[in-house]
Amino acid sequence: MQLQPLTETGAHQIEHWFDHPEVERRLGGRFWIHRELRMISRHSPTVFRGAVVLRAHGWIGLDHRGKPVAFICGDVYDRWVRYHGEGCKGPVLSDTDPRVAMGLAYVVDPDRWRHGYGRSALQAVFNHPDASDVHTFFCGIDVDNRASRTCAESAGFTLADLEPDHEGMLYYRRTRSI
Numbered sequence: 001m002q003l004q005p006l007t008e009t010g011a012h013q014i015e016h017w018f019d020h021p022e023v024e025r026r027l028g029g030r031f032w033i034h035r036e037l038r039m040i041s042r043h044s045p046t047v048f049r050g051a052v053v054l055r056a057h058g059w060i061g062l063d064h065r066g067k068p069v070a071f072i073c074g075d076v077y078d079r080w081v082r083y084h085g086e087g088c089k090g091p092v093l094s095d096t097d098p099r100v101a102m103g104l105a106y107v108v109d110p111d112r113w114r115h116g117y118g119r120s121a122l123q124a125v126f127n128h129p130d131a132s133d134v135h136t137f138f139c140g141i142d143v144d145n146r147a148s149r150t151c152a153e154s155a156g157f158t159l160a161d162l163e164p165d166h167e168g169m170l171y172y173r174r175t176r177s178i
Contacts, residue, residue: 001120002066003128006058006073011037014060014068020110026142027107036073051077054100057130061121069112070121074104080136099135106139113147122155126174135176140169 004010015030017023040058054076061070080101104125108117122139125131139157141148143164149172157172164170 001070001117001124002062003059003072003121003124004062006033006037006040006060006071008037010060010068014071014109017071017107017109023107023110026145026148027105033071040073051079051081051101054078057125059121059125059128061117061124063117068109069115069117070106070108072104072106072121072125074102074125074137076100076102076131076134080138100133101136101138102131102134103138103140116154118148118151119155122152122157122174126156126176137174139172140165140167141172143168143170 011033015033018027018030018032036058040056042056046053056073056075058071058073060068061072063069077100079099080103102125104122106118106121108121122137126137131137137157138160139148139152141152149170152172155174157174160171160173
């Protein structure tokens with residue numbers, strides 16, 4: 001799979017994917033992809049849930065014919081911190097990994113579900129030069145999203161914790177040696 005950076009034109013090409021009821025339920029409507037584009041274009045580091053966001057990336061995954069089939073994005077953090085929710089005393093130190101980490105979100109064109117495009121997009125990011133400094137990749141997936149959980153597992157991610165977080169998400173992790 002070839003990854004091309006998300007642009008405004010690209011966001012408009014795939015925004016109809018977010019009209020699908022399942023995608024809208026998981027990620028939100030069309031506004032979601034445009035919000036991601038705005039977030040990716042920010043260049044100043046920010047703090048999010050106890051970690052410094054170093055940069056953000058977003059790519060459209062293209063099939064062998066150059067047709068958009070997936071979108072994948074993520075923030076690169078100075079470290080991974082498992083967040084325990086508002087009102088908590090913040091991140092728990094035992095849940096901190098001090099190496100560069102990337103939290104990923106992805107969506108596949110609903111007309112192309114169950115063809116391996118999600119797995120291919122995850123693997124493409126793992127091998128992408130823009131993520132070469134990332135040690136650990138994480139995907140937060142809703143407990144009841146069996147298809148996405150299977151997709152992450154097929155791309156080499158393993159369940160990091162059996163218990164969901166305060167938002168009902170399970171975290172899948174894949175690490176590499178840098």
